[in-house]
Amino acid sequence: MAAASSIEPHLVPYPTPPVDAPNMVVIVLDDIGFGQLGCFGSLINTPHIDSLAERGIRLNRFHVTSICSSTRAALFTGRNHHAVGVGATQETSFALPGYSGRIPKTAAALPRILRDNGYNTMCVGKWHLTPQADYSASGPFERWPLGLGFERYYGFLGAETNHWSPELVRDNTPIPTPTHTTQDGAYHLSEDLADQAISMIRDQQHATTDKPFFLWFATGAAHAPHHVTREWFEPYAGQFDEGWEVLRERTYQRQLEMGVIPPDTNLTPRPTWVPEWSTLSPNERRLFARYMEVFAGFVTHTDAQIGRILAFIDEQGLADNTIITLMSDNGTSSEGGPTGTLNEAASWLGDHATVEEALANIDEIGGPNHTNHYPWGWAWAGNSPFQLWKRYSWLGGVRAPFIARWPKKIKDAGSVRNQFTHAIDLAPTLLGAIGLSMPKVVDGVQQQRVDGVDASTMLFDTSRPEHRATQYFEMHGSRSIYHEGWKATSNFVSPLFNERAHITGSHSYETDVWQLFDLTNDFSESTDLSAQYPERIRELESLWIEQATANNVFPLFDPAAGYPGHPGEYPLPRSATYQPSDHPIAAGRVPSMFGGFTMAAYIDCPANETGIIAALGDHQGGWTLRLDHGTPHFDVVYGHQRAHLVGTEKISGSEFRLTVTMKAGALALFVNDSQIATGHFGGMFMFPGVTTAAGGMWIGRHEGLPIVDQYASPNAFTGHIKTVTISSGSSSAGPSLATTMRIAEGAD
Numbered sequence: 001m002a003a004a005s006s007i008e009p010h011l012v013p014y015p016t017p018p019v020d021a022p023n024m025v026v027i028v029l030d031d032i033g034f035g036q037l038g039c040f041g042s043l044i045n046t047p048h049i050d051s052l053a054e055r056g057i058r059l060n061r062f063h064v065t066s067i068c069s070s071t072r073a074a075l076f077t078g079r080n081h082h083a084v085g086v087g088a089t090q091e092t093s094f095a096l097p098g099y100s101g102r103i104p105k106t107a108a109a110l111p112r113i114l115r116d117n118g119y120n121t122m123c124v125g126k127w128h129l130t131p132q133a134d135y136s137a138s139g140p141f142e143r144w145p146l147g148l149g150f151e152r153y154y155g156f157l158g159a160e161t162n163h164w165s166p167e168l169v170r171d172n173t174p175i176p177t178p179t180h181t182t183q184d185g186a187y188h189l190s191e192d193l194a195d196q197a198i199s200m201i202r203d204q205q206h207a208t209t210d211k212p213f214f215l216w217f218a219t220g221a222a223h224a225p226h227h228v229t230r231e232w233f234e235p236y237a238g239q240f241d242e243g244w245e246v247l248r249e250r251t252y253q254r255q256l257e258m259g260v261i262p263p264d265t266n267l268t269p270r271p272t273w274v275p276e277w278s279t280l281s282p283n284e285r286r287l288f289a290r291y292m293e294v295f296a297g298f299v300t301h302t303d304a305q306i307g308r309i310l311a312f313i314d315e316q317g318l319a320d321n322t323i324i325t326l327m328s329d330n331g332t333s334s335e336g337g338p339t340g341t342l343n344e345a346a347s348w349l350g351d352h353a354t355v356e357e358a359l360a361n362i363d364e365i366g367g368p369n370h371t372n373h374y375p376w377g378w379a380w381a382g383n384s385p386f387q388l389w390k391r392y393s394w395l396g397g398v399r400a401p402f403i404a405r406w407p408k409k410i411k412d413a414g415s416v417r418n419q420f421t422h423a424i425d426l427a428p429t430l431l432g433a434i435g436l437s438m439p440k441v442v443d444g445v446q447q448q449r450v451d452g453v454d455a456s457t458m459l460f461d462t463s464r465p466e467h468r469a470t471q472y473f474e475m476h477g478s479r480s481i482y483h484e485g486w487k488a489t490s491n492f493v494s495p496l497f498n499e500r501a502h503i504t505g506s507h508s509y510e511t512d513v514w515q516l517f518d519l520t521n522d523f524s525e526s527t528d529l530s531a532q533y534p535e536r537i538r539e540l541e542s543l544w545i546e547q548a549t550a551n552n553v554f555p556l557f558d559p560a561a562g563y564p565g566h567p568g569e570y571p572l573p574r575s576a577t578y579q580p581s582d583h584p585i586a587a588g589r590v591p592s593m594f595g596g597f598t599m600a601a602y603i604d605c606p607a608n609e610t611g612i613i614a615a616l617g618d619h620q621g622g623w624t625l626r627l628d629h630g631t632p633h634f635d636v637v638y639g640h641q642r643a644h645l646v647g648t649e650k651i652s653g654s655e656f657r658l659t660v661t662m663k664a665g666a667l668a669l670f671v672n673d674s675q676i677a678t679g680h681f682g683g684m685f686m687f688p689g690v691t692t693a694a695g696g697m698w699i700g701r702h703e704g705l706p707i708v709d710q711y712a713s714p715n716a717f718t719g720h721i722k723t724v725t726i727s728s729g730s731s732s733a734g735p736s737l738a739t740t741m742r743i744a745e746g747a748d
């Protein structure tokens with residue numbers, strides 16, 4: 001027997017980070033346009049983000065995909081969005097290679113690669129890369145944050161959530177909903193996210209001061225709902241009273257003064273679909289200005305939360321060797337429509353509040369009673385100097401602000417870089433900055449072509465040449481291509497959001513027209529040169545087709561075409577039985593109630609019991625079956641549609657069956673076999689605001705904002721619930737594809 005001292009130790013190796021590896025923080029803002037940060041010319045105050053730019057560099061030709069999920073997929077994988085199956089948002093996954101919503105194993109994501117190279121990886125905030133069918137407690141979890149390479153996660157899985165009462169997940173588990181029903185600032189999601197990010201860094205540094213970390217910090221802001229306390233938006237009172245043309249012009253002048261746009265840049269003119277401010281009524285101007293004041297306050301509040309993270313990094317002495325990048329995922333959002341909205345999800349279904357209704361609620365805008373979004377005139381102003389907005393392949397959709405700071409290496413602080421860069425370049429660039437490249441094989445899986453370029457030397461080398469000659473764009477049929485300084489852009493307008501009724505352009509791929517721009521001399525894509533260069537426009541169209549083919553862009557988006565939806569792992573049950581739980585049941589796993597339903601609750605109610613039996617949604621859209629001191633209630637609300645069924649007698653005793661039925665809009669409430677109330681619900685029985693927030697149905701209590709103001713959450717049931725069974729009246733019934741798309745893309 002060998003002596004212990006002669007045994008060769010067998011060490012299982014840990015991954016080793018590169019020598020002197022910097023920490024990395026990627027901050028992704030939502031729906032903030034090129035001209036909506038102070039350091040990009042905005043009149044909105046963003047002092048902390050501005051200081052990041054002063055100590056770092058800005059890119060004025062940074063591009064994205066024009067929508068949330070797709071940009072995030074490109075940032076994470078270094079590949080074009082269609083090439084990794086995320087040609088549109090996760091709410092619209094089709095059984096098509098470019099649109100499955102399922103990032104393949106052939107495209108390992110940045111956090112996974114960094115983790116394999118000795119980094120701790122942490123994700124906080126908006127995710128939006130899990131297919132909606134995979135949101136439930138059964139997953140599958142492969143495309144949740146932990147599945148794509150993060151070690152810790154705190155945030156929301158969907159497109160958006162309520163900032164006063166968000167649907168949150170920690171790692172792979174939903175957590176109780178922080179709920180705040182007044183506008184006094186006791187809870188706000190952005191503040192919580194900053195707290196969580198700071199806490200994760202602190203924990204990691206306590207354990208291993210020398211180990212590098214990667215933090216992905218994605219705010220819900222400034223995506224709708226635009227939620228913020230008064231103290232943040234009141235300083236903007238009156239600042240937008242001169243209207244959106246003036247805001248756009250002032251932003252443009254500041255952009256010129258700052259040098260974030262070239263001196264000869266044209267400010268593209270106001271399009272016909274943005275009304276002249278002077279033609280609006282005094283009431284409209286008052287309302288629309290308030291929507292913008294709230295948005296501005298929301299952005300400034302977001303900036304302050306980012307400032308807290310930056311201050312923490314400074315205080316820890318980490319700033320010098322931490323790469324911080326900050327960007328937006330797409331241009332400004334027009335999704336409030338021409339007049340703005342108090343309830344964005346209802347607006348997706350065409351249920352708009354009138355200006356008078358909104359005015360009656362003007363002092364509540366920004367608070368928990370609404371999910372407001374500003375009118376699109378402000379989106380136009382915020383994209384100065386470009387045309388159009390989010391969801392289009394015009395620069396107003398695809399060019400976004402970008403800032404990078406790395407004091408140790410970036411020495412020309414405050415500079416503006418102008419190389420043509422795209423979201424797909426982020427992952428190879430961050431890896432390149434630490435001497436790594438995208439791996440060829442991960443877990444034995446051969447990796448697919450990397451579309452992004454390592455542009456890391458651009459960060460600190462001012463003389464670096466252009467790193468990209470060509471880039472295609474496509475979103476919902478809006479197409480463009482950049483090639484060697486030129487950009488060709490189609491005038492296609494998708495049918496989403498009823499924009500065809502307003503925006504001039506083609507409604508058909510057969511008849512659409514491509515325009516040509518010399519971006520080298522025309523920064524803002526303002527002057528169409530297609531008549532002058534007919535050959536060039538044809539070449540660029542051909543190049544677009546070549547690139548689109550290589551990236552799985554076809555077939556092009558067409559809601560009338562009846563694309564096959566991509567199913568989840570398991571089909572929806574026709575009927576399911578539930579018991580009280582500490583966690584919600586993912587809305588996407590509840591039997592379809594769209595074509596009618598039966599809901600039967602078996603309960604014991606010893607004496608005048610109160611509380612929620614089942615509930616889904618909130619006062620902006622949802623339903624609840626509940627008792628109020630023994631009296632049964634069923635409430636359903638959605639925009640202007642609502643029904644309230646109330647029993648005529650209290651129930652008391654054991655073994656009751658409480659049943660709700662709905663068929664063709666007719667609602668009935670039963671106790672055992674006796675019908676006790678009827679009602680009518682004229683709307684579609686679906687609540688997209690819930691599913692896009694990755695929210696769920698609760699049994700026995702209701703987390704989040706209440707459905708009706710007769711109770712306060714969680715309103716836990718004081719009796720005993722044995723089971724609640726929901727059976728679909730018609731499990732195959734559902735909205736048309738066009739309606740589904742409208743709802744889903746509303747949530748982008």
Ligand SMILES: [Ca+2]
Pocket residue numbers: 030031067068223329330748
């Ligand atoms: Ca977005």
